[in-house]
Amino acid sequence: MAKSKSAYSDPGKKGKLDTHIIVVWVDNEAGVLARVVGLFSGRGYNIESLAVAEVDLKKGISRITIVTTGTPQVIEQIKLQLGKLVPVHKVADFMRGDKKIIFKEMALLKIVADASKRNRAIKICKKFNPVVLDKTQKSVVLQITALRREIDTMMGDLKKFGLVSVSRTGAVAMTRGSEIFK
Amino acid sequence: MSKLYTGAEIVFKCMEDQKVEFIFGYPGGAVLPIYDELKNHESIKHILARHEQGAGHAAEGYARSCGKAGVVLVTSGPGATNVVTALTDAYMDSIPLVCISGQVPTHLIGTDAFQECDTTGITRPCTKHNWLVKDVKDLAKTIHKAFEVATTGRPGPVLVDIPKDIQFQKTKYTNKKKKKELNGKTNNRFSQKDIEKLVEMMGKAKQPIFYTGGGVINSGPKASQQLRELVSISGFPITSTLQGLGSFPGDDNQFLGMLGMHGTYEANNAMHDCDLMINIGARFDDRITGKIDEFSPKSKKVHIDIDPSSINKNVKVDLPIVGDVSDVISSLIKTIKKNKPNFLKSNNENTSKWWEQIAKWRSVNSLNFINSDKTIKPQYAIQRLYELTKNKDTFITTEVGQHQMWAAQHYKFNKPNRWMTSGGLGTMGYGLPAAVGVQIAHPDKLVVDIAGEASVLMTMQEMSTAVQYNLPIKIFILNNEYMGMVRQWQELLHEKNYSESYTAALPDFVKLAEAYGCVGIRAKTPDELDQKIQEMINVKKPVIFDCLVDKEENCFPMIPSGKPHNQMLLGPNDQKENRITGKGKTLV
Numbered sequence: 001m002a003k004s005k006s007a008y009s010d011p012g013k014k015g016k017l018d019t020h021i022i023v024v025w026v027d028n029e030a031g032v033l034a035r036v037v038g039l040f041s042g043r044g045y046n047i048e049s050l051a052v053a054e055v056d057l058k059k060g061i062s063r064i065t066i067v068t069t070g071t072p073q074v075i076e077q078i079k080l081q082l083g084k085l086v087p088v089h090k091v092a093d094f095m096r097g098d099k100k101i102i103f104k105e106m107a108l109l110k111i112v113a114d115a116s117k118r119n120r121a122i123k124i125c126k127k128f129n130p131v132v133l134d135k136t137q138k139s140v141v142l143q144i145t146a147l148r149r150e151i152d153t154m155m156g157d158l159k160k161f162g163l164v165s166v167s168r169t170g171a172v173a174m175t176r177g178s179e180i181f182k
Numbered sequence: 183m184s185k186l187y188t189g190a191e192i193v194f195k196c197m198e199d200q201k202v203e204f205i206f207g208y209p210g211g212a213v214l215p216i217y218d219e220l221k222n223h224e225s226i227k228h229i230l231a232r233h234e235q236g237a238g239h240a241a242e243g244y245a246r247s248c249g250k251a252g253v254v255l256v257t258s259g260p261g262a263t264n265v266v267t268a269l270t271d272a273y274m275d276s277i278p279l280v281c282i283s284g285q286v287p288t289h290l291i292g293t294d295a296f297q298e299c300d301t302t303g304i305t306r307p308c309t310k311h312n313w314l315v316k317d318v319k320d321l322a323k324t325i326h327k328a329f330e331v332a333t334t335g336r337p338g339p340v341l342v343d344i345p346k347d348i349q350f351q352k353t354k355y356t357n358k359k360k361k362k363e364l365n366g367k368t369n370n371r372f373s374q375k376d377i378e379k380l381v382e383m384m385g386k387a388k389q390p391i392f393y394t395g396g397g398v399i400n401s402g403p404k405a406s407q408q409l410r411e412l413v414s415i416s417g418f419p420i421t422s423t424l425q426g427l428g429s430f431p432g433d434d435n436q437f438l439g440m441l442g443m444h445g446t447y448e449a450n451n452a453m454h455d456c457d458l459m460i461n462i463g464a465r466f467d468d469r470i471t472g473k474i475d476e477f478s479p480k481s482k483k484v485h486i487d488i489d490p491s492s493i494n495k496n497v498k499v500d501l502p503i504v505g506d507v508s509d510v511i512s513s514l515i516k517t518i519k520k521n522k523p524n525f526l527k528s529n530n531e532n533t534s535k536w537w538e539q540i541a542k543w544r545s546v547n548s549l550n551f552i553n554s555d556k557t558i559k560p561q562y563a564i565q566r567l568y569e570l571t572k573n574k575d576t577f578i579t580t581e582v583g584q585h586q587m588w589a590a591q592h593y594k595f596n597k598p599n600r601w602m603t604s605g606g607l608g609t610m611g612y613g614l615p616a617a618v619g620v621q622i623a624h625p626d627k628l629v630v631d632i633a634g635e636a637s638v639l640m641t642m643q644e645m646s647t648a649v650q651y652n653l654p655i656k657i658f659i660l661n662n663e664y665m666g667m668v669r670q671w672q673e674l675l676h677e678k679n680y681s682e683s684y685t686a687a688l689p690d691f692v693k694l695a696e697a698y699g700c701v702g703i704r705a706k707t708p709d710e711l712d713q714k715i716q717e718m719i720n721v722k723k724p725v726i727f728d729c730l731v732d733k734e735e736n737c738f739p740m741i742p743s744g745k746p747h748n749q750m751l752l753g754p755n756d757q758k759e760n761r762i763t764g765k766g767k768t769l770v
Contacts, residue, residue: 005675007443007743009473030314035306042307073494080491086311086331 015071019048019096021103021173022078023181027087028054028062035085036064045070045078049105049148049170061089065172067096067148092181100176106169107151108133109142113162121161125154186352189318189344190215193282194223195355196325202226202253204244204622206237210257211297212284215349229622229651232643234261236615238268239641242277243619246602247577249402251278251332252619258284259297262343263304267609270308272339274606275425276400278332279339281309282325287347288316301343310338318351326358335369336489337400369488370505377513379501380460380484381521385528387458389481389536390418393441396425396605397463397487399598401507406430406598408511409462415518417529419540421449423464424590424605432594438540439549442470443741444587447548447750448540450739453478454747455539461485463507466496467606476746486510548739549591550755558708560585560660560731564592564632567658570715577620577629579603579613581637584666584737589632611640614657618644621653628656628719635661635728636685645698648724656718657726662733663688670736675743695726704728 026032033052040047048067055063068078075093082091094101111121118140122130128144128151135141144154148171155166175181187195193216197205206229209217220228231237234256241252256265262283272279286295302314311331313324321344328340384390392413398405406429413420413436420430421441430437439446441453453459459481464470466485471477474496483499485492486507493502503510518525551561564585578593579602580586586603595601602620604612613631621629631638638659648655660666668683695702701721705714705728718725738753 005743007671007675009468009471009744012475030316031302031306034303038306073498077491077495080493084489084491 015073017069017071018075019067019069020075021094021096021101021171022066022068022082023092023094023173024064024066024082025089025091026062026064026085027089028060029087032062032087033064035087036066036082039081039085040066040068040078043077043081045074051170051172065170067171090181094173100179102174102176103147103171104145105148105151105171106143106145107154108167109144109154109158109163110139110165111142111158111162112139112164117161121158121163124157124161128154184354187355188215188219188352189321189349190219191222192318192321192353192355193325193344193349194219194226196322196329196358197226197253198223199357200251200326200329204229205253205255206231206241206244206619207255208232208234208237208257208261210261210284212258212286212346213255213261213282213349214284215346216255216282216284216344228255229618230647231615231618232646233641234264235267235611236618236641236644236647238265238279238281239271239609239612239615240619240622240644240647241279242268242272242275242612243579243602243616244623245272245277245279245619246399246616247599247620248623249599251280251329251337254279254281256281256283257297258286258301259299261297262299262301266304266308267607269305269339269341271604271607271609271612273308273310275604276337276396277339278337280325280328280332281305281339281341283341283343284349285314285343285345288345289347291345301341305341308339309341312341312343314343314345315348316345318348318353321348321353322356330358336397336492370509371490372503372505372510372513374513374517376501376503377510377517378521380503380514381517383458383482383484383501384416384418384460384518385522385525386532387418387529388532389452389456390416390458390460390533391438391452391456392418392420392460392462393423393453393464394420394426394429394462395423395464397507398426398429399463401463401488403598405508405511408508408515412511412515415515415526417526417533418460419452419537421445421453423467423470424603426464427590428595428598428601431596433596438544440590441747442467443472444591444737444739445741446591447546447739447752448543450741450747450750451543452540456481459483461487461499462511463487465492468496471497472741473744473746478747546752548750548752550753551735551738552754553708554732555708557732558705558711558729560662560735561588561592562708563658563660563705563711563729563731564588566711567630567632567715568593570712571628571630571719574628574719576600577602577617577624577627579616579620579629579631581613581631581633582608582610583634583637583668584662584670584735585632585634585637585660587667587737588660593632610634610637612637614638614641614655615644615647617655617657618647618651618653621648621655622651625653629654630656630658633657633659634666635659635663635688635691636665639689642694645695645700645724645726649699653724654722655724657724658718659691659726659728660731661688661691661728662731662735664733666735667737669734673736691726691728698724698726700724700726702726702728704730706730
């Protein structure tokens with residue numbers, strides 16, 4: 001290895017990356033999303049997907065769901081750094097594989113094809129609660145809800161049935177049973 | 183009906199209620215209504231800087247030396263962008279600043295209006311929080327909250343951006359509400375159990391060390407008093423970061439000096455070999471830890487910090503204690519006194535070998551240098567400055583570079599809040615305006631900016647501020663005509679290719695001083711140094727002291743890049759003995 005000329009240390013060993021879902025409750029005020037996203041980009045954390053909307057209209061609280069990857073140390077930092085932001089009320093964090101949590105993403109799929117292909121497309125989507133939102137002689141717009149990878153697969157599978165456009169959301173999460181996020 | 187106030191009046195009413203005495207600022211179009219209101223508020227004095235960065239650093243110097251938030255007032259656009267360096271500096275070193283900036287009127291925001299910039303967008307990553315006030319009814323609440331955010335928890339800078347139309351609009355004024363918790367962001371999250379565990383660990387330690395930082399200073403003067411008591415009743419050695427200097431007496435026998443890249447041999451070796459490290463209010467900065475994989479491999483680590491995100495950020499610790507340093511130390515002392523009446527005695531037995539080892543490291547005398555009777559060595563200049571000012575309650579600021587490290591090594595501080603230096607951001611040009619702010623807070627004290635000739639030229643215009651307000655600050659320039667630290671790294675790391683680190687056309691600093699209306703003094707030889715320093719101290723005006731020093735002196739000891747604490751480069755004395763050859767030098 002070449003001798004370093006830098007006064008900064010060399011990078012250490014990289015740890016194993018885990019995928020986590022971070023849920024953040026924030027005051028719904030101007031710039032709050034920029035603060036959260038800026039914290040991620042400024043400190044070099046990843047964002048795989050992001051979903052945000054107001055969930056408590058009276059108190060003006062928004063719920064942000066972020067899917068991210070990082071070493072356990074980085075995930076811990078993300079939580080603690082988020083917790084320091086003034087408009088942040090609470091932060092929850094889950095491993096992607098956590099059985100106690102439901103994760104879902106939604107996708108809108110536009111299929112332009114003849115009737116038989118369109119019907120087969122709807123059939124393939126059956127596992128993912130397909131809803132027909134729009135229908136014409138030539139096309140159909142489907143809504144499905146599934147996990148990220150399932151939607152990835154569907155997008156591949158539906159190509160040959162005339163998939164021309166996809167719009168998808170970030171993941172949202174909810175605990176199973178009567179418990180709520182603390 | 184209660185009285186209606188304009189936005190500009192509300193700004194001042196808030197500051198009066200926050201007991202603000204000084205504002206550091208610079209006027210401009212978008213803050214004119216606030217400047218217009220200034221005349222009606224006698225308790226608040228405005229200090230006119232010569233550049234908004236200078237105003238920001240002056241406010242930092244003020245805040246650091248007296249423990250209150252520094253207040254900055256700037257205009258929109260360039261006013262706001264110029265203050266960004268000072269805000270970032272304050273953010274890195276945890277200094278409470280409240281910056282109020284003007285903004286173009288609300289209906290023009292987003293139209294690329296004259297002197298418009300996205301101030302809250304630009305300053306978001308360099309403030310604890312910022313606000314754009316779009317409704318005059320929110321103004322008072324926002325400013326009070328700004329002070330609260332800046333000064334509570336881990337302190338830091340905040341910014342309130344006020345559009346010009348909001349400054350004119352009228353509303354009722356509401357005083358600050360009683361303290362409410364900020365979204366549950368409480369300071370102290372430790373339990374008595376944590377404290378007892380720490381006492382237990384301290385009782386067992388054979389090679390302990392306290393590693394203290396700026397958090398002790400930020401916790402208030404009481405924390406420094408308590409730290410002294412803790413160190414004395416434990417009998418443990420203590421080292422300090424650059425920012426923590428002054429929280430423990432620099433001339434005390436238990437003090438090992440500063441640690442880190444240019445820390446002492448004994449401090450760094452003790453950090454490396456210790457079996458218990460108690461970090462109080464420091465943050466395991468990369469200039470401190472060196473190579474992180476080999477950082478203090480044998481020790482149990484305890485981290486006391488007010489900021490939970492500091493814990494386990496760079497170094498994994500065994501016992502985190504989240505809380506205000508002062509509160510933690512006071513519980514610690516109480517518990518020790520209650521549970522372990524013979525603490526000091528048994529510790530002294532446990533650590534006697536450790537102290538013997540420390541004495542061996544000390545005998546290396548790592549801050550030593552080869553003095554000269556022909557040219558002034560920079561270290562000698564600082565030693566003389568220290569000897570001639572130590573009996574006064576002297577406040578020292580610095581710029582950034584070799585002179586800063588020499589000041590940290592050779593000037594011994596006995597009290598907190600006497601040492602103002604840009605550590606985290608490393609801002610050249612910090613010291614002169616910071617000295618202005620310090621002198622404002624302490625008009626009768628001796629304030630010296632230990633400077634380099636390159637750094638000081640970055641904010642030299644603030645001499646004009648010092649002259650305007652009769653601030654007798656002393657700018658003590660160690661003039662080697664080089665950007666010394668850059669030159670040192672180029673010598674050691676880049677085969678002496680001194681690319682652009684020599685300043686070929688320096689001003690005559692004595693004449694420059696005279697041009698500003700202050701006093702210029704030049705010292706060329708070691709013989710005349712004492713007399714010239716004395717002259718500088720005696721002058722009741724601002725002074726620029728041009729101390730011509732050895733041009734090629736390097737700052738040692740030094741931890742070479744990517745190396746752990748126990749592989750330090752020592753100064754020329756030691757190099758002669760140990761013959762660090764070409765091979766050793768490439769380690770740097």
